Amino acid sequence: MTKRIGILYFSPTNTTKKICRAVALGMGTKNPQTLDMTFPDTRTEIIANPNTVTANIDHLIIGAPVHSGKLPLQAMECLIAIGGNGKECSAIVVYGNRDYGIALYRMVEILSKNGFGVTAVGAFIGQHTYSDIVPVAMGRPDESSNQRTKRTSYYCKGEST
Numbered sequence: 699m700t701k702r703i704g705i706l707y708f709s710p711t712n713t714t715k716k717i718c719r720a721v722a723l724g725m726g727t728k729n730p731q732t733l734d735m736t737f738p739d740t741r742t743e744i745i746a747n748p749n750t751v752t753a754n755i756d757h758l759i760i761g762a763p764v765h766s767g768k769l770p771l772q773a774m775e776c777l778i779a780i781g782g783n784g785k786e787c788s789a790i791v792v793y794g795n796r797d798y799g800i801a802l803y804r805m806v807e808i809l810s811k812n813g814f815g816v817t818a819v820g821a822f823i824g825q826h827t828y829s830d831i832v833p834v835a836m837g838r839p840d841e842s843s844n845q846r847t848k849r850t851s852y853y854c855k856g857e858s859t
C-alpha cells in the first residue's frame with residue numbers, strides 16, 4: 699500500500715518548508731497534504747482540533763527551524779497539542795550551521811509523548827536567517843543537501859540505505 703504522506707512545518711523564511719518537501723518527494727509522493735503552522739490562524743485551528751492533523755495520513759513529516767538552540771515557542775505550542783494516534787512521523791530540524799542545541803531532542807520527546815511512532819530524524823543545514831549581516835551556510839540547502847534528504851526519505855519509508 700502506498701503511504702499517504704503529510705507535512706507539517708513552521709518556516710518563517712521557507713528553508714524548513716523546502717527541506718520537508720524534498721523529504722516528502724523522496725518518499726515517493728507528488729502531492730503531500732501540507733499544513734503550514736507558521737501562520738497564527740493555522741496554529742489556532744490545529745490546537746482546537748488536535749486529532750485532525752493525522753486523520754487522513756499514514757506518515758507525517760514535521761519540521762521546524764532552530765532558534766537559539768531550541769524550537770521556536772510558537773511551533774512548540776502547536777506540537778505539544780497534536781495527537782499522534784499511533785501514526786508514524788519523522789522529526790526534522792533546520793539550523794543555520796551554528797548549533798542545533800536541544801531542538802531535535804525536544805521535538806522527538808514531544809512527538810513520542812503525544813503517541814507518534816518516530817521512525818526517522820534529521821538535522822539539516824539551511825542558510826542562516828541573519829546571513830545579510832554575517833553570511834553563514836549561504837545557498838543551503840543545495841546539491842550537497844540532496845543526498846541527505848534522499849537518505850532521510852529512505853529511513854522515513856522504513857528502508858535502509
Ligand SMILES: Cc1cc2nc3c(=O)[nH]c(=O)nc-3n(C[C@H](O)[C@H](O)[C@H](O)COP(=O)(O)O)c2cc1C
Binds near residue numbers: 712
Ligand atoms: C531568532 C533566530 C535564532 C536562530 N538561532 C539559531 C541557532 O541557535 N543555531 C543555528 O544554527 N541557527 C540559528 N538560526 C538560523 C535558522 O535556524 C536557519 O536560518 C533556518 O534555516 C531558518 O529556517 P526557516 O527558513 O524555515 O525559517 C536562527 C534564526 C533565527 C531567526
